[in-house]
Amino acid sequence: MRASALRCTIVATMTAARLVKGLAIPDLVADGDLSYAAIPSNADTNTVRILVCGDSISQGREGDFTWRYRLWEWFHNNSNAHMQSTTTTTPSAQNHPPQPSSSPSSNTAGTTNNDKNIYPAIQYVGPFKGTLPASVDAISVDPTNPQTWGTYHPTVSPLFSPGGGSSHFAVYGRPAWQDIEPLHEQITTHNPDILILHLGFNDIGWWGNNATDLLYSVQRLVFNARLARPDIKVLIADVSHRVAVAGREDIEGITNQYNALLDTSAAEWWTEGSPVEVVRVSKVYDCQVTGCPAGIDGLHPNSLGDFQIAHAYTQVLHEKFHYGTAPLEVPSPETIPGFIIQSPTIGPGYAPNPPIHFLAAGAGLFSLALVAALKPEWLRLRRGRFGFGGVMKGRYHLLPSR
Incomplete structure (x- = not known):
């Protein structure tokens, strides 16, 4: 009878110890422990x-x-x-x-x-x-x-x-x-x-x-x-x-x-x-x-x-x-397979300057392309506390790639 009771006590103690150990939270113990x-x-x-x-x-x-x-x-x-x-x-x-x-x-x-x-x-x-x-x-x-x-x-x-x-x-x-x-x-x-x-x-x-x-x-x-x-x-x-x-x-x-x-x-x-x-x-x-x-x-x-x-x-x-x-x-x-070496620009690392009217036309085309490219991101703007115009921190993303 006593042996049986002692055996039950030991088993209960070991089970409790396992439960306590399983609940240990790493950031609450000291380094090395x-x-x-x-x-x-x-x-x-x-x-x-x-x-x-x-x-x-x-x-x-x-x-x-x-x-x-x-x-x-x-x-x-x-x-x-x-x-x-x-x-x-x-x-x-x-x-x-x-x-x-x-x-x-x-x-x-x-x-x-x-x-x-x-x-x-x-x-x-x-x-x-x-x-x-x-x-x-x-x-x-x-x-x-x-x-x-x-x-x-x-x-x-x-x-x-x-x-x-x-x-x-x-x-x-x-x-x-x-x-x-x-x-x-x-x-x-x-x-x-x-x-x-x-x-x-x-x-x-x-x-x-x-x-x-x-x-x-x-x-x-x-x-x-x-x-x-x-x-x-x-x-x-x-x-x-x-x-x-x-x-x-x-x-x-x-x-x-x-x-x-x-x-x-x-x-x-x-x-x-x-x-x-x-x-x-x-x-x-x-x-x-x-x-x-x-x-x-x-x-x-x-x-x-x-x-x-x-x-x-x-x-x-x-x-x-x-x-x-x-x-x-x-x-x-x-x-390396798949690596494409970029062709060099004209001259030692620079490109020639285009005429001014080409720059103006290019700026217009770039603006249209930028609007088209960023359209999905404008739609991703979330409504802030001040309405759609009140965009909260982190919701305005001017990035071309993820």
Whole structure:
């Protein structure tokens, strides 16, 4: 009788402990204390599961390679090369789950000890697989109604597409704040080892968010991700610049301010159990307010830009988590399929001045074209508190692309 009662007491105590542990909220515990609630890694430790949460820069348009493919290719090539090199020798070490750096400020760049490197296969996870279809207008696309059935460049590996390797959670026009609630469900469903957050331009450019607004949205994304998986690793891309747009000179300053805040805040969000690393895409992706040779429209990457963005990710993945033998190398533009080198202008980098009457006619045609191009966006203006004319903050968007 006593033994039975004692057994019941022990079972009840263990059950209560599990319930309490399951209710632990990551942002309420001290740094370094989060690892106690870490859930087991995926059973297949030779595979790393990655969820890409992003916008148009990550989804891509029909016919694109996308930077996601170049990152997938890097993982795939490293894993295959490592397997081939070990077929004739005795493996000295098995692949292990991703290991974070010892601290958010530690720098393992230049490490040459190959014993630390690991070579897992990559498995993208997420609810979508495709790019934005060519039949969909990228300007007026509704980010709450994802259009994801577009195909990729015809030369991508069939293992990536249509073979099921292209899964993602990236949607054209999607701002960071819109993913805060859905992200928890995606992580619960797909259980990624690594979360990539590549968001932010739409918040600044289309929704009028300032740097602090965007930072708060990203912080909530990180903490909501930890609620679903406390030991998740998080990579956050900073916001890359776009070619200057008349009337929106504020974008450059807000972008710079946010990127600076992100560097500081990510170090504060970092824990040993759930490391957070910033991927400095803006330092690698050749797209600035003065020009964007790696982009197709002053913002979205072309096939060269895909390599550059993927390179930024592999720098962090190799230096902080020891994936692969080295970061991805960006090839010469002329060797990249699909890259079109712009024909040079007359003379050393400038175009001839047209006659004045051509300028006047051109200005008139440009005005008509601008009105036609922006018509969908005028219709997107929301009624403010002072009626249709009283447009509230973030509702006036003079941007030619998302």
